[in-house]
Amino acid sequence: MSTQQYGGYNANTSEAQQQVDINARTVHYKCGDCDQDVPLKRGEPIRCKQCGHRVLYKQRTNRMVQFEAR
Numbered sequence: 001m002s003t004q005q006y007g008g009y010n011a012n013t014s015e016a017q018q019q020v021d022i023n024a025r026t027v028h029y030k031c032g033d034c035d036q037d038v039p040l041k042r043g044e045p046i047r048c049k050q051c052g053h054r055v056l057y058k059q060r061t062n063r064m065v066q067f068e069a070r
Contacts, residue, residue, distance in 0.1 A: 029056035 026039040031048040032055035038048050040056075047054050 028059050030059060031056060 024042045026041050029038045029040060030036070031038055031051065031053050033053035034048060034051045036048055036050045038050075038056055040046065046056060048056065
């Protein structure tokens with residue numbers, strides 16, 4: 001099977017991935033040690049910018065979540 005049929009590596013693939021990383025949205029976490037709000041983007045090291053602690057907790061969503069009970 002040729003790479004054209006398979007859809008193998010394309011030079012534009014890496015450019016598209018870089019574009020996604022630049023425009024990636026930040027996700028906010030709470031530091032487990034100092035309770036500081038830590039915004040992180042994709043690919044950034046998982047570490048608090050204030051104290052250097054590496055345990056971060058994802059914050060709960062603000063959207064209303066509703067479950068159906070029986």
